[in-house]
Amino acid sequence: MRYRRAIMTGGTYFFTVNLADRASALLVERVDLLREAVRTVKQRHPFGILAWVVLPEHMHTIWSMPDHDADFSRRWMLIKQRFSWAIEQRETISTSRRNKSERGIWQRRFWEHLIRDEHDLACHLDYVHINPVKHGYVTRASDWPYSSIHRYIRQGMLAADWACEPDVAVRRGERF
Template sequence: MRYRRANVPGATYFFTVNLQDRKSQLLTEHVDILRTAFRTVQQRYPFKIIAMVVMPEHLHAIWEMPEGDVDFSLRWSLIKVAFSKALPRQENISTSREKKRERGIWQRRFWEHMIRNDEDLEKHISYLHYNPVKHGYVDQASAWAYSSLHKFMEQGMLDVNWGDIAATIDLAGFE
């Protein structure tokens, strides 16, 4: 059965991408490798990162695809491969992954949601920026280093105290 994705060229998408080992901290331990993987793929297959947060074992990102282009799956595949190749082989690899010459770092699939309007975009940006607080890594969103929240604050798009109080953020439907 073929997995169905929302494929609209030039659209904006929210993604959740997970490591295979949900107790791992590879993404934050090797965030520079992850950044390099993103830059390398963006040079060859452009896309705009609107917002992003990197957690120890998963990440959330909002991308705007180039007009006429919808191949976000290729980009994620290349990012995962570049990140994985830069790490030493220490993970357990299942027989099925071995047969396919895959590493055991990432979950095979990712989750995507096509952003439908400005309100949907704002809710997803808030959700990803608040994610480190939700998972208990920090008490306030601005304390998490691996987040585009800092750029939003620098540009004056969000107040420095944004995310200090969970009640001020409308995260309905994201539990």
């Protein structure tokens, strides 16, 4: 069975990309290499980054594709490949992956969703930015260092306390 993706030139897409080892923290440990891989691929194969959050073992991002192009799969393949080449080999590689000259760092597939309208985009932007809170890494989205939320805060599009409930600490019995 062939997996079918929604392809639209100039489309805006939400992605989830996972490491093969979901107990790993490689993405935040080597976020510098990930950023360099993205920067290099983006220079050669342009796309817009509307939002991005990097968590220890997975990431979410929203891209806008160029009007003449919808090949996000190639971009992901190149980003994963560049990142993998820069990482010292310490993972276990299955026979199947070895036969295909693959590393064992990434899950083979990624999940994509074609953004349908402004409401859908707003919901996915919120999802990207709240994700570190959802996973319990921080209590405020703005406290997570590997997130595009900081750009939104600098541009005045979000407040530093976005999505924070002002009385959460009080309800938990904490004192200021």
